[in-house]
Amino acid sequence: xxxxxxxxxxxxxxxxxxxxxxxxxxxxxxxxxxxxxxxxxxxxxxxxxxxxxxxxxxxxxxxxxxxxxxxxxxxxxxxxxxxxxxxxxxxxxxxxxxxxxxxxxxxxxxxxxxxxxxxxxxxxxxx
Amino acid sequence: xxxxxxxxxxxxxxxxxxxxxxxxxxxxxxxxxxxxxxxxxxxxxxxxxxxxxxxxxxxxxxxxxxxxxxxxxxxxxxxxxxxxxxxxxxxxxxxxxxxxxxxxxxxxxxxxxxxxxxxxxxxxxxxxxxxxx
Numbered sequence: 001x002x003x004x005x006x007x008x009x010x011x012x013x014x015x016x017x018x019x020x021x022x023x024x025x026x027x028x029x030x031x032x033x034x035x036x037x038x039x040x041x042x043x044x045x046x047x048x049x050x051x052x053x054x055x056x057x058x059x060x061x062x063x064x065x066x067x068x069x070x071x072x073x074x075x076x077x078x079x080x081x082x083x084x085x086x087x088x089x090x091x092x093x094x095x096x097x098x099x100x101x102x103x104x105x106x107x108x109x110x111x112x113x114x115x116x117x118x119x120x121x122x123x124x125x126x127x
Numbered sequence: 128x129x130x131x132x133x134x135x136x137x138x139x140x141x142x143x144x145x146x147x148x149x150x151x152x153x154x155x156x157x158x159x160x161x162x163x164x165x166x167x168x169x170x171x172x173x174x175x176x177x178x179x180x181x182x183x184x185x186x187x188x189x190x191x192x193x194x195x196x197x198x199x200x201x202x203x204x205x206x207x208x209x210x211x212x213x214x215x216x217x218x219x220x221x222x223x224x225x226x227x228x229x230x231x232x233x234x235x236x237x238x239x240x241x242x243x244x245x246x247x248x249x250x251x252x253x254x255x256x257x258x259x260x
Contacts, residue, residue, distance in 0.1 A: 026154070029151070029155070030186075031152070031183075032148075036199075038199045040193065041192065049158060067209070068181045070207070071207055072206035075202060120206075
């Protein structure tokens with residue numbers, strides 16, 4: 001069970017990355033879109049995935065029991081090649097329902113001090 | 128003047144999910160969880176077979192929403208619930224059928240409710256998008 005004191009804890013900018021044209025093209029191609037130069041709406045997950053999990057390391061949650069429950073993106077600015085992105089991940093909420101622990105992590109992809117994309121991942125740690 | 132009407136059902140599109148596409152998505156996204164590639168491993172953790180990444184299914188739906196909007200740059204909000212895993216047996220092309228209804232229009236945006244099914248069973252729930260007009 002997640003220590004309630006961890007809700008609100010943040011990893012700031014551990015992931016800083018420059019988006020490459022190749023990473024957008026290969027992600028879009030995997031979704032069936034050849035020759036894309038704009039990032040698909042879900043591309044932010046390639047930047048936030050590792051860190052959104054890292055913020056929960058040491059939380060005592062059982063990773064062998066996790067499923068992805070919900071996902072939400074708010075896109076303020078289109079991600080394109082050449083953007084330098086800092087990612088901040090925060091444990092936004094944690095609750096227990098029917099014995100399952102439901103944890104939401106928000107990751108903000110920040111470009112030049114402004115949020116380009118916010119991504120909320122809700123993970124369900126099954127009882 | 129919007130090209131959409133409230134209550135309008137947008138044309139459906141079909142996307143193919145198979146083992147090769149899961150491998151391509153794993154490599155492009157960095158999500159190498161073996162439940163999306165290795166049948167023996169998937170079964171060892173109680174799954175019926177290899178399942179698609181939820182984010183892959185959502186990603187395909189994102190392509191649909193982008194196509195309806197005219198560009199991925201017009202997609203401002205996009206959310207879903209992962210209600211049912213998409214099972215991908217070896218050698219099978221699983222068909223993901225995506226459609227949407229326009230539920231609200233403002234001067235600037237359209238709100239869509241999106242449906243994604245495999246074999247007529249919904250695999251995502253509460254899938255919503257806000258697109259710029």
